[in-house]
Amino acid sequence: MGRRSLKATRQQEIIVAFYKLAKKEGLENTSIAKIAKAMDVNPSLIIHYFQTKEELIYALIDFILDKYTPIFHVPNKASKTPKTILMEVIDNLFSKKWNTLFDDSLFYGCYALSFRENKIKARYKALLDGLRSKLAELIEDCISDGSLATDNALEAADLIFIILDGAYFYMSLVKDPKLLNEKLSLYKQKALTVLYNHTEIPA
Amino acid sequence: MGRRSLKATRQQEIIVAFYKLAKKEGLENTSIAKIAKAMDVNPSLIIHYFQTKEELIYALIDFILDKYTPIFHVPNKASKTPKTILMEVIDNLFSKKWNTLFDDSLFYGCYALSFRENKIKARYKALLDGLRSKLAELIEDCISDGSLATDNALEAADLIFIILDGAYFYMSLVKDPKLLNEKLSLYKQKALTVLYNHTEIPA
DNA sequence: ATTTTGATTGAACGTTCATTCAATTAAAAT
DNA sequence: ATTTTAATTGAATGAACGTTCAATCAAAAT
Structure with a gap:
């Protein structure tokens, strides 16, 4: 019952957006807010799928x-x-x-x-x-x-x-x-x- | 006339403090405010000798x-x-x-x-x-x-x-x-x- | 139709950031 | 002593940061 989870796909989308942004503007210039903006999504959604920025970076590194x-x-x-x-x-x-x-x-x-x-x-x-x-x-x-x-x-x-x-x-x-x-x-x-x-x- | 310039020595002191801090805590975690605190000096003094953080980083790289x-x-x-x-x-x-x-x-x-x-x-x-x-x-x-x-x-x-x-x-x-x-x-x-x-x- | 679950939003939090500007203090020279 | 120059402070700026929480919205199941 309840809604189907999009966790895996959304996480992937977020990481890809993170990767693209960091590639263009540099890792140190890429914030959660900027990723959210690029995805046309609310920043808190990113925190919802990755609890902290640290986790997000770990995921990015695995991706790379x-x-x-x-x-x-x-x-x-x-x-x-x-x-x-x-x-x-x-x-x-x-x-x-x-x-x-x-x-x-x-x-x-x-x-x-x-x-x-x-x-x-x-x-x-x-x-x-x-x-x-x-x-x-x-x-x-x-x-x-x-x-x-x-x-x-x-x-x-x-x-x-x-x-x-x-x-x-x-x-x-x-x-x-x-x-x-x-x-x-x-x-x-x-x-x-x-x-x-x-x-x-x-x- | 007027006061003797300390520019060269102060700049060097700032860079050394920057280097030590960045070495201990990482480049991305080192701010002008933190450098100033470590030197027991006002942050605006650092901006006075290096107009921007960019300049400060250039100087750090030369130092390294x-x-x-x-x-x-x-x-x-x-x-x-x-x-x-x-x-x-x-x-x-x-x-x-x-x-x-x-x-x-x-x-x-x-x-x-x-x-x-x-x-x-x-x-x-x-x-x-x-x-x-x-x-x-x-x-x-x-x-x-x-x-x-x-x-x-x-x-x-x-x-x-x-x-x-x-x-x-x-x-x-x-x-x-x-x-x-x-x-x-x-x-x-x-x-x-x-x-x-x-x-x-x-x- | 109602309930359940998760997706997504939106507003707000306190912090830290780099930078500005005017004010003050201290050392040289006259 | 006064003037000149530079060192240094202190307060304030607006922007961006990561993160929180409650509220709303949308899709499944009963």
Whole structure:
């Protein structure tokens, strides 16, 4: 009896509106009142679905971070060799697709919050570790397959993401698209060397 | 005639108070009123020296970023070989000294602002490029010296900082100090391989 | 038709915010 | 001493903030 609950859908709508606003005007300039205005709805409705702004931000972060998983999607996976799949994924990682799908400003803005909120820190850690272990699996497949002789799959995956994260950190500051492409392919190449780890450092 | 100006010193005091507060409570939770209270001074005094909060934030960012240059300091430089100097600097970069000197929360918090303020973005870019070119100089010295055969000093310096920045991005989320040390030395080792760039990627 | 339940509104709360402006105080110079 | 200049205060501004609560509205079930 009684009215059907719209909780899940309304919450989603609110988060999407929050995301869009924060993307355009910055996380620190986005208030509950502004979100409500953008949705043409009363501010107290937002508080009704998320009790506090804190909860709303947690939800936003989940929304943002959940966007990162599909980066591992490879079409026609079944018909491809492990090596091909791995190379396609690495191509995806070091491509502008990745860059346009997500908003770096929000990603780093929320990352900065993680220093003050352990819940947020844990969420980011889980994302980064999840990405690493997924990439490690693909490398493992190549090792089993004999197409790679990498020592330590997880370590290699970690190093590749270290390079990737460092690369995007710097590239967010670079404007010239031509230079950006050059940089990106250099970084990708360097990341690939991680898979062939026989470099010796002279004493 | 008239009273001596305290502008420079007062401004510095204000920025230091701002820095301390923002470090403890977060950039987004630090207001002019709070800074004034911490200094036991009237809020309007702060506005008197910095006309707007925007100006105050610019000054804070300069203050923060200026802290990064001394990382290149090496004692008794004159009596050391270029190779020794380079290795000491790289040791410094991949050490916790670097990590404790600066506040990552503020560094990333201000970095996030750079997406909305070109002035800030330019400041960060200048810092990162400055660090790279200084490291490149040290590498150049080793090449002239014959102690290194690196192809491209600036490219190598860039890659080392890519690894460094990616490393700190990830390590800010890691709590276990033992794991942190292991990671750090692995990343340093990988950064060093950049100086010996002969790794070939099989077709 | 009435009851039940949840969606949504609207008004109000006290706080904090950045900023303004005039008034006051303190140190130099004449 | 008086003038000049700058430091500093104190009161006030309006706007925005997150949150509260009671009131109303709309859809299901009886």
